[in-house]
Amino acid sequence: MLKILLLFSFTLTTLTFFLSTQSITEAKDIKIGMVTDVGGINDQSFNQSAWEGLKRAKSELAIKVSYQESKQDADYASNLETLMDGKNDLIWGIGFKMSDKILAAAKQNPKQKYAIIDVGYEKTPANLIGVLFKSEEPCFLVGYIAGKMSKSGTIGFVGGIKVPLIQVFQYGYMAGAKFANPKIKIIDQYAESFTDAAKGKAIANQMFKQGADIIFAAAGSVGDGVIEAAKEQKKMAIGVDRDQNSLAPDTVITSAMKRVDHAIFNVAKDLKAGVYKGGTTITYSLKDGGVDIAPSTSKHVPANILKEVDNLKLDIIKGKLVPPATENDYNKFLKSHKL
């Protein structure tokens, strides 16, 4: 009996030794971890997109990746801590909700590298990267499509909560629509919620009653209600963040996409090459493919309009055309283009 026990403990010790030495050799690999916001890893939106970016980094760059899901806002700080204890080379915070927590963590742990999606700080610490997306660019393009495809001459915009981050979608979209058709009428309304699908549906019904035939919703799952109303009334809807055509294949004509995966992968690639742009804010735009319109757009949008959209895309990339992101810029845009 004693012998068996001894043998057993011996195997155990060797095994532990073997395992521990293995983890020492692996520690040379780059490790990146991310903390999701409350949407969770499979939110069909930016968190999921972020994780897809990390998975791509894993398969193409052989980087070790992991994530921590946050169930509530109070989890952010402890999740950031967990990843730091896990000796990650870089820690991502996904979403603007984490902006304060990650800033505090970065100041507390100056040797740890951090990065965050959807936040640009006035003063970024040297161990933090802010990543922003020029959402107004794809919104301008989907607005242009809406302006060209509306038969009634009235289109709608449904926003989630009236904050600058969402208003960017509104003004980009409105400018695009006016650019396509100066006479277009745009009805906008905010649900003041990212969850109340019934409210989104009611707002959409109201817009359809007023003659709108295309509605763009930048409102989280409030948008589900908007798309449902469009489906019932056989009108059109425009999706947001990712290609939402699968929600209602005959209704969602295009989507304004934010390629969070693209940003995450690029930063990982830099890190692998030994580059870390700490202390700066990186802005992704049409130019680098960080934002775009959905690939499914060609299903519903006629080729001649698509061609115009492609030309506009080039103009935006070249800087000939600058879509507005705020109310002020929007008014200036209308004036300068005599719309």
Add this chain to the structure above:
Amino acid sequence: MFSDIALILGTTLMYSTPLIFTALGGVISEKSGVVNIGLEGMMTIGAFIGATVGYFTGNPWIALLAAGSAAMVLALFHAIASIHFAADQVISGMAINFLGPGISIFLCRIFFDGTTMSLSIPLDQKIPRPLNGFFAQNSFFDLIFNQYATVYLAFVLMAIIWFVLYKTRLGLRMQAVGEHPKAADSLGISVYKIRYIAVLCSGFLAGIGGASMALSVVSNFRPTLISGQGFIALAAIIFGKWKPQGATLACLLFGGAQAFVIFLGNPQVGVNISSQLLAMIPYILTILILMGFVGRTNAPAAVGVPFEKH
């Protein structure tokens, strides 16, 4: 003008229906003396099962029944804890509120390739709209009455529950058990049995409430689909003085406030109030009404008190 009123009425009906089902369930449970704070969790599992069964079978009625049954299973836990083990009903209800979304998300990932969102159900496989196409699109009556069958079902159920509670032996026993369980027990009524029936019924109705969200308001499940409706229904029970017709009216009032806010928020109406302030109105209204118009005396006397047979 008239069409605006019609749209407000139509929106009220659409918005209130999931709340009415759930509040009716809550009324039954509380009438028998068991507080059901777990309505939210039961709605969530109902919404998930409704969307999933609806997607895979293509039959919305089977989906509705499955949703009710699934929520009933959750209600059974609440019933066992709060009736048999005399646990604190608020705590066991809260546990249900955590359990409901947790199970839904867990199962959703299994059925839908790791995503927490179910796939969308085609329009013709959702709950039917009996009056769709009967009136001209967006005409006065179309705006009000072109609703999903669940809307009408909610009102039929209200009538049935009113009848059962006030005109049948079972209903009167439920009330007796909720008012004075010891007296009821001494007359040979099984308090446990009656309370079990009531809590299971309330689970079934909350499940249907959740499913009516997933199968008629939208066509898929998301973890955020049920966010607070169960608690609004809970407030409606109290505001409706623990009566099925009162609770229904309370839900309609809340839905109506939402519809009115949506109407006011329309830029063409030209009311210049910030959308944030507008969005608060239905909730402030609920609080004000709860504070001002509801006396405490209406609650069933033994609600929240576990009954232990000696």
